[in-house]
Amino acid sequence: MDTLTISARFCGPAGAANGGYLAGLLAARLGGEAEVTLRQTVPLERPLVVEAPGDDGLVLRAGGAVLVEATRTSVDLTPPAPVSLAEAEAGARRFPRFVAHPIPRCFVCGPERAAGDGLRIFPGPVDGRDLVAAPWTPDASLAGTDGATRPEFLWAALDCTGAFAVNEPPRGLALLGRLAARVVRRVPIGEACVVMGWSLGADGRKLHAGTAIYSPRGDLCAAARATWILVAPRS
Numbered sequence: 556m557d558t559l560t561i562s563a564r565f566c567g568p569a570g571a572a573n574g575g576y577l578a579g580l581l582a583a584r585l586g587g588e589a590e591v592t593l594r595q596t597v598p599l600e601r602p603l604v605v606e607a608p609g610d611d612g613l614v615l616r617a618g619g620a621v622l623v624e625a626t627r628t629s630v631d632l633t634p635p636a637p638v639s640l641a642e643a644e645a646g647a648r649r650f651p652r653f654v655a656h657p658i659p660r661c662f663v664c665g666p667e668r669a670a671g672d673g674l675r676i677f678p679g680p681v682d683g684r685d686l687v688a689a690p691w692t693p694d695a696s697l698a699g700t701d702g703a704t705r706p707e708f709l710w711a712a713l714d715c716t717g718a719f720a721v722n723e724p725p726r727g728l729a730l731l732g733r734l735a736a737r738v739v740r741r742v743p744i745g746e747a748c749v750v751m752g753w754s755l756g757a758d759g760r761k762l763h764a765g766t767a768i769y770s771p772r773g774d775l776c777a778a779a780r781a782t783w784i785l786v787a788p789r790s
Contacts, residue, residue: 571599753766
């Protein structure tokens with residue numbers, strides 16, 4: 556029986572796995588490009604069962620409950636032209652949630668995480684562009700055996716930036732419901748890159764976002780489309 560245990564380091568909301576990181580782990584089991592749907596909160600530090608009911612999908616279970624479903628897919632998304640690293644750095648200085656962050660210990664965007672522990676991706680608005688961006692330099696602890704950033708951490712980096720693209724100022728707490736991503740190029744450890752997010756529209760409580768990671772030379776490294784759910788919308 557295949558099992559998966561998410562370390563407490565890789566949290567999103569308190570006591571729960573970060574959705575992008577978890578999605579990346581399941582995508583790796585499917586061979587890369589995939590769509591992952593989060594049905595329920597995924598607990599930390601607990602062995603969970605991974606089942607393969609068919610050739611093109613996986614299910615993550617806790618007891619009889621389905622927590623996550625993953626399927627192979629082809630991600631049809633054309634990201635906007637990249638911003639420069641300097642523009643991304645300026646965007647990060649405008650990050651709106653250094654104070655009053657809804658999930659301050661999030662592995663990806665939590666300002667309470669130390670450098671080398673969390674990813675510390677802080678996307679903010681870019682002048683003259685309808686998107687948010689931030690710089691990101693992968694830490695050595697994220698390396699695979701080949702010295703490049705492991706794919707699940709690229710999936711993680713593609714996660715939270717979308718929320719700040721579609722829910723800022725916040726209309727309530729938004730949580731990741733679905734993420735589909737493709738990794739085009741692994742990011743070398745220590746290489747500064749640009750993470751961008753933009754809106755793909757909304758449908759009631761469902762907020763749709765695109766995200767991308769670019770090298771400092773403007774080469775596309777990874778791209779994703781996501782659905783965020785307003786679980787506690789403001790009246």
